[in-house]
Amino acid sequence: xxxxxxxxxxxxxxxxxxxxxxxxxxxxxxxxxxxxxxxxxxxxxxxxxxxxxxxxxxxxxxxxxxxxxxxxxxxxxxxxxxxxxxxxxxxxxxxxxxxxxxxxxxxxx
Amino acid sequence: xxxxxxxxxxxxxxxxxxxxxxxxxxxxxxxxxxxxxxxxxxxxxxxxxxxxxxxxxxxxxxxxxxxxxxxxxxxxxxxxxxxxxxxxxxxxxxxxxxxxxxxxxxxxxxxxxxxxxxxxxxxxxxxxxxxxxxxxxxxxxxxxxxxxxxxxxxxxxxxxxxxxxxxxxxxxxxxxxxxxxxxxxxxxxxxxx
Numbered sequence: 506x507x508x509x510x511x512x513x514x515x516x517x518x519x520x521x522x523x524x525x526x527x528x529x530x531x532x533x534x535x536x537x538x539x540x541x542x543x544x545x546x547x548x549x550x551x552x553x554x555x556x557x558x559x560x561x562x563x564x565x566x567x568x569x570x571x572x573x574x575x576x577x578x579x580x581x582x583x584x585x586x587x588x589x590x591x592x593x594x595x596x597x598x599x600x601x602x603x604x605x606x607x608x609x610x611x612x613x614x
Numbered sequence: 615x616x617x618x619x620x621x622x623x624x625x626x627x628x629x630x631x632x633x634x635x636x637x638x639x640x641x642x643x644x645x646x647x648x649x650x651x652x653x654x655x656x657x658x659x660x661x662x663x664x665x666x667x668x669x670x671x672x673x674x675x676x677x678x679x680x681x682x683x684x685x686x687x688x689x690x691x692x693x694x695x696x697x698x699x700x701x702x703x704x705x706x707x708x709x710x711x712x713x714x715x716x717x718x719x720x721x722x723x724x725x726x727x728x729x730x731x732x733x734x735x736x737x738x739x740x741x742x743x744x745x746x747x748x749x750x751x752x753x754x755x756x757x758x759x760x761x762x763x764x765x766x767x768x769x770x771x772x773x774x775x776x777x778x779x780x781x782x783x784x785x786x787x788x789x790x791x792x793x794x795x796x797x798x799x800x801x802x803x804x805x806x807x
Contacts, residue, residue, distance in 0.1 A: 561790070570630060
């Protein structure tokens with residue numbers, strides 16, 4: 506069994522992925538944090554989408570595969586926002602911030 | 615295409631061949647494994663945790679080169695898929711081994727990087743950044759090795775004329791490994807602020 510769709514021009518897609526890689530590598534040389542964020546992570550998202558859609562053939566897949574991926578990404582979002590307060594909040598009666606003073610290992614002992 | 619192999623390979627309840635659906639389930643679970651690690655890394659970085667400035671110690675050139683290698687290996691494995699759909703077994707075999715070669719190059723660069731960092735004193739226990747670095751890139755490297763082993767095994771099957779569908783299945787897995795690296799590269803090599 507195999508997919509029966511027409512294959513896109515993979516070399517052309519690879520070429521654009523390499524161009525995006527060059528941009529994302531050169532972007533931080535401007536040393537502007539906003540530009541670095543866009544060229545590093547913005548382009549990473551574009552590249553990931555191009556790989557998933559064209560190389561993994563996600564754009565030819567049935568909806569069930571899209572739902573499967575959306576479900577895992579949604580659960581990941583739940584995990585992210587569920588864990589965020591534990592890492593980001595450093596105030597409270599029971600809070601012990603052992604990372605800042607590097608004393609986590611001693612506390613476990 | 616040949617009909618040899620497990621029955622599950624040739625039937626489908628969802629409209630997606632069972633083997634391919636299984637690989638997508640693997641990918642979904644991997645999203646959570648790597649995504650969970652990436653989420654924690656981002657949260658600690660946003661929180662200004664000490665040690666994350668060490669991202670400037672990693673080699674952007676090595677990271678970019680490895681990204682190029684994985685992108686190119688993704689191209690060769692998808693060309694193997696296209697070749698096997700045309701029934702060109704020899705070409706598919708060659709492309710699979712080009713992908714395998716890409717995996718070898720990637721691992722060689724990784725070994726070079728690891729040894730340099732360890733010699734410089736940056737070990738997994740130094741701080742949280744290096745813990746994440748070795749855990750995530752090490753887990754990723756294990757996935758690369760796993761993919762290479764599977765590719766080597768299926769390449770001889772397709773030369774013999776069966777299990778052609780596995781070229782597409784290993785391709786999906788390999789592209790996911792590439793996709794994970796696409797996110798690890800900016801996290802560990804580029805975002806030094």
